Amino acid sequence: MINKITKKVVKEVEQVVSEEFVCDVCGKKGNYRSETCGSRYESAIYYRVTTGHYDWGNDSCDSIENKDACCTDCLLQIFSEWLNDKDVKCSNSAYIHIDKECHIREKKGGTE
Numbered sequence: 001m002i003n004k005i006t007k008k009v010v011k012e013v014e015q016v017v018s019e020e021f022v023c024d025v026c027g028k029k030g031n032y033r034s035e036t037c038g039s040r041y042e043s044a045i046y047y048r049v050t051t052g053h054y055d056w057g058n059d060s061c062d063s064i065e066n067k068d069a070c071c072t073d074c075l076l077q078i079f080s081e082w083l084n085d086k087d088v089k090c091s092n093s094a095y096i097h098i099d100k101e102c103h104i105r106e107k108k109g110g111t112e
Contacts (some may be wrong), residue, residue, distance in 0.1 A: 021046055021103060023070035025077050030103060031070060043104045047075045051082055054093035 021030050023046070030044035052064040069075040079096065088094040 021068050021070075023074050024067040025069055025074035028070050032103075032105065040106055041104050042107050043102050046070050046101055046103065047072075048099045048101050049075070049078050050097040050099075051088075052095060053087070053091045054095075055091050060093075 021044075022028070030046065032042040032044045047069040049067045049069060050064065051067075052060065054060045056063065067078055069078055075098065079098075082088055082096055
């Protein structure tokens with residue numbers, strides 16, 4: 001005789017519904033604007049900056065940093081700080097990756 005054992009597996013999934021971003025330089029929250037008159041949505045442009053290096057082999061993942069910038073002035077400040085970092089000057093594999101992102105959300109107050 002074979003006894004059947006039934007196990008219940010529960011998988012927890014985290015889903016981001018809406019992400020508010022804050023500039024890591026000046027502390028401003030996203031500057032949202034309506035792109036189309038009468039639209040239910042508004043958007044904000046910002047810059048996501050990722051820096052790191054490959055100097056430590058597999059442990060290089062610990063060098064990765066992510067920052068958000070709300071405007072080109074804040075982006076230039078992040079870039080300038082990265083260029084002047086002593087670890088970056090000594091590294092043969094330092095990198096900076098800049099993405100221009102658009103964050104879209106539903107307007108507060110619902111539809112028009």
